[in-house]
Amino acid sequence: MRLLYRTFQDPAFQDQPLLIRSWQPSDRQDAAEVIRGVLAEYGLGWEPQGADRDVLEVESCYLERGGEFWVVEQSGILLGTSAYYPIQRAEKAVEIRKMYLHPKVRGKGLGQFLLEQLEAAIAMRGYRQIWIETASVLKEAVQLYEKNGYIPATGVETPRCDRVYVKQLVISSPCPTRSHEPSVHGQAVNESFR
Secondary structure (H helix, E strand, C coil): CCCCEEEECCHHHCCCCEEEEECCHHHHHHHHHHHHHHHHHCCCCCCCCCCCHHHHCHHHHCHHHCCEEEEEEECCEEEEEEEEEEECCCCCEEEEEEEEECHHHCCCCHHHHHHHHHHHHHHHCCCCEEEEEECCCCHHHHHHHHHCCCEECCCCCCCCCCEEEEEECEEECCCCCCCCEEEECCEECCCCCC
8 A cells, every 4th residue: 555645735725734644544424424414515425335345345345346435624524535446437447436525624725735645646557537426516626627638528437426427637747858647737747746
């Protein structure tokens, strides 16, 4: 498992920065509570035997399948989640899942930052296509995905979702002497983050 530690820098969180890190087994219940709370806020049900089983079984649903599950915390309190894992919809494809943020940290650019970090990590691992399923009621998420070049597609697989998006990542070589490097939005991706 690759350990991830990133700090989200924003003046709103100057005194207590947000830490984005790899999920640990001790995060299981807190991650579930964040997701359950956001779903309830939007009138969507928590489905521990269905769409949300993966949150309770992160090891087998993400880590053992070659995916990653990240959490966002502030002063030891979990305030968000984001994850992805490989899927069979296309060659070298992944699905971004469980991108949920507590209301306290929304509206400050964290969702955009998390999506950029996910895309960079996915590109660095050689994946070329990203799928995302969501529900229309999650208006902020829909706007975020569309703003970032996700194209509406067909084939929703999760019952509570009514939208599915896909985005192609471009693998390019910015300089003839360099090996192929992944890029997102035409910009080279590397391991250094904000």
